[in-house]
Amino acid sequence: MRDAVIATLQWLYVTTEKAPAKLESILLVLRDMDGVAYTTGSATEKEIHFSCQHIVNSSARAADEIRGVLTHEVVHCFQYNALNTCPGGLIEGIADWVRLRAGFVPPHWRPTGGDRWDAGYQTTGYFLHWLEGRYGEGTVQDINEALKDKQYDEKIFKDATGRKVGKLWKLYCEHLENPSQLPVPVNPSQENPSHEWIVVQDR
Ligand SMILES: [Zn+2]
Known part of the structure; x- marks a missing residue:
């Protein structure tokens, strides 16, 4: 939990001073549930509910x-959510982008194109990764910052990159057809993984 908090603050905010200060605690609940x-x-x-069955199913790389x-x-x-107006696909994409940057890329993840930039999860996560490569470190931080305390507007992409998101997605899909592969961070070696039920008090 501590590492997850540090990775989130590092990739979304760089410094703890910039991170939302309201959050006081995250309770991790490990339980038997679907999903x-x-x-x-x-x-x-906040409470994070995590399926024990999923951990069992992932035992080879738990x-x-x-x-x-x-x-x-x-x-x-x-993360910010534009007063709950942010598309779910962007919310999930930012979450998987941080997961990707932190080095926890599951073996089945691949950069993929398709019809929608906001398909979510790793599809949008890899798109954001490409945006950072093309428009510079801090691009996703700027997008997250633009979701703070105001309604969602697609022009946050134009503000961050100079291009509309539809055009960016088109360029990204063209890039995927190019033989040069998107760099994917390698999983760092993990030592002493903690399986405890932990309450993180972040004050
Ligand atoms: Zn999620």
């Missing part, structure tokens, strides 16, 4: 999967 995980709660107190899922869910605790 993988979800995050709920208020601005001050440490990486636990760290990856926790990183994704902790992003939901700290």
Whole structure:
């Protein structure tokens, strides 16, 4: 949990001073449930519910999967959401982008194109990764910052890059057809993975 919080603050805010200060605690609940995980709660107190069955199903690479899922869910605790008007696909894409940058890329992830830039999860995550490569470090931070305290507007992409998101997606899909591969961070070696039920008090 500590590593997931540090990765989230590092990639979305760089410094803790810039991160939302309201959040006081994140409770991690490991329990028997369908699906993988979800995050709920208020601005001050969040809960991450994580499926034990999913961990069992991922037993061959449990440490990486636990760290990856926790990183994704902790992003939901700290990211901005344009007063709840942000497309879900961008919310999930930013969460998977941080997971990708933190190095917890599951073996089945691949950069993919398709009809929609906001298909979410790793599809949008890899798109954001490409945006950072093309328009510079901090591009995703700028996009997250633009989701703070105001309604969602697609022009946040134009503000961050100079291009409309539809054009960016088209360029990205063209890039994927190019033989040069998108760089994918290598998983760092993981030591001492923690399987404990932890309450993180972040004050
Ligand atoms: Zn999510």
